[in-house]
Amino acid sequence: SEVISLSRTRQQSPSCDSERVGLFFPVHIWGVPPPVIEFLRRLKVNPTQYIFAVAVNAGQVAATLIQLGELLHTKHLHLSSGFSIDLPSNYIPWGGAVSQEKQQKKFSAALTKIERIAEAVRNKEDFPPEKGPVWQNLIFSLIYRKSLPYVAGMDKSFLADEKCTACGICEKICPAQNIRIVSGKPVWQHRCEQCFACIQWCPEEAIQHSKNTKTKKRYHHPDISLKDMLACAPEKNAQR
Secondary structure, three states: OOOOOHHHOOOOOOEOOOOEEEEEEEOOOOOOOHHHHHHHHHOEOOOOOEEEEEEEEOOOOOOHHHHHHHHHHOOOOOEEEEEEEEOOOOOHHHOOOOOHHHHHHHHHHHHHHHHHHHHHHHOOOOOOOOOOOHHHHHHHHHHHHHHHHHHHHHHHHEEEOOOOOOOOHHHHHOOOOOEEEEOOEEEEOOOOOOOOHHHHHOOOOOEEEOOOOOOOOOOOOOOOOHHHHHHHOOOOOOOO
8 A cells, every 4th residue: 555645745746556545634614625626636546446535524524525526526536435534623713622531532433433444445335425414514515615715814813922932843844835934933924724733733832823822722633743743744845
């Protein structure tokens, strides 16, 4: 098997000739993230391959996997199966990390579901992608479409407070290469993808969002380290 990192193939046309092709991504404002859409445009796979997807979300997958299936269809590809994985939210403007007990409950449920997903993929099962209730699909899909044009500029709400040490981790960890350290402070370049890696992984908790996140608990998966995150970041943080 081969793992292709989206953040490391942004200027390439990746191809995969494996018998099974899996797409793993986070739900973004109740839809497919723009970087994933762009990745799909460049991805080269065979229509005969078994394609499945896993959409990580905080409990509301909405119509994300339906949207993904439609995107694949435009490339004459078929989404054979699509799965929703519910994990703790990292959207800190709406609240900090939940308790360790609640996190572990979600992790345990996710691991159980991953076993079922693995079995379905091994057997190349073909069935409709998982989705939310009709009202959620309609309303949240509308919010997704209306919000998308403004996402890149939403970084105007980020700031670094007096705890910032100019360590540069935020600059290195940003998958969109959206941060530059200028005069000892991070400066956002208005191509944000709202992943919140900069806030969640700042070792000093110096990065804030509209000054309302100072007291909110940061979140990252307990099995993922800063070293892991940096290993997945773009190899060269250069202007695009």
